[in-house]
Amino acid sequence: MRKLIRYLLPFLVSTSASAAGLPDFCQAMEHMGGRYTVCSFDPAKSNIRLYQWNHVSGKPYGSFEALSSALWRQHSFVTFAMNGGMYHRDLSPVGLHIENGVETNAISTGGGWGNFHMQPNGVFFMEGKKAGVLETSAYLNANMKPDFATQSGPMLVIDGKLHPRFLPESDSLNTRNGVGVSGDGIVHFAISENAVRFYDFATLFRDRLHTQNALYLDGSISSVDIPAAKRRDWWHPMGPIIAVVDRVPD
Template identity: 60%
Template sequence: MLAVLACASSAFADEACRKVLHLADSYTVCTFDPAIDGIQLYQNDRSGKPYGSFRALERDLMQDRLFIRFAMNGGMYRDDQSPVGLYIENGREQRAINTNKGWGNFHLLPNGVFYILPGHAGIMESKAFIASGIKPFYATQSGPMLVIDGKLHPSFLADSTSFKTRNGVGISADGKVIFAASDGAVRFHDFATLFRDDLGCANALFLDGGISSLDIPEWQRRDGQFPLGPIIAVTQSLPQ
């Protein structure tokens, strides 16, 4: 098994991920093209139990000869690891969209939806997503929005004293999906300006903080310190 994975890592090595320095903070940034890269969402295994970890997802995907090129925790979740907001997998809505006011980052409105259609991905503020009538094949809701049509979320402060590790996703001007995770604790404001100013994303969505986790086989990195809810993964078929 190790030999197969090592071969796969070499075959798919395409430098999708890189380190980016922004405002003196380091970030891991990975870019994929939804037109050619297999970006999907995963929640439950074949038995209906939440995967909870990258390793469990990898074991399941191997049965279909799929290899994880990249994975990241994909949105906020409840104690039972089920999504807090909208979650769609394989065209089936498993959790309805949530636009309620409340406590915590998810309810720091406006929040938003990361969605995937064949050959295309997008990020949209939740109420705008409802109004759009888009029926995606995959979608996950989280919050807050980091960047909304080129503008930072109105609640972010440049001098905030709240520092945490954070991860999120943005859409570049040419339609690429850009995932980013801070390598240390950062402000919301600084994380949002990374997407807007350095990565060129007019829309970007916060996925979570504190539990931010990455699986990058090419880098021999697989975070596993926290149980996970939804997982975003980029996969490819194993070589014959």
């Protein structure tokens, strides 16, 4: 136990030189009147995973705390986590969910109401040590078999262009979080610290993070867990969780 505590100590206190107290994989950004926390990872070096169902308890994790506790018992720990897609009242995913190569929820191509069905929506996926975001039809056409995947919507950026339904003068403001992958393969997770428009949020990914494709994950329940910054949001129970996980050396 003492060995685990000594190893984790750097992650339990702030390691950042920034005024925001963020670790070196995160940065505070301002863009078009919005304040954001952006955390970026190289999937070739970081273990980016998706979690939804706790197979030991037989229930959805539902929170960062529950996931962290379960991983701790496996001598693993969370470096970063974020709510990872939309879900039903029972916390099950609305669309595609793949975990460790196993599809636990099928992809959704039907219509409906709400942000998820603001077409086109899309998929964030991990395949080996590479990550990507694709619009749903492009994902299906690619006939992929990823290790991890989550479907959400709407797409924020599609092949370098903003979603066609986003309006620069919209009065729909909300906290928002999303994910995109830049040309160098780096995965960028962003969460707004104040209420922002879809349009402004999308331009953050296109113009500042240089992602050709980016995906909206959710709005009012947007939450992030950054242990090194002593931050763990807890607004609502959540469904899928995207986490960057490390393992304590033996």
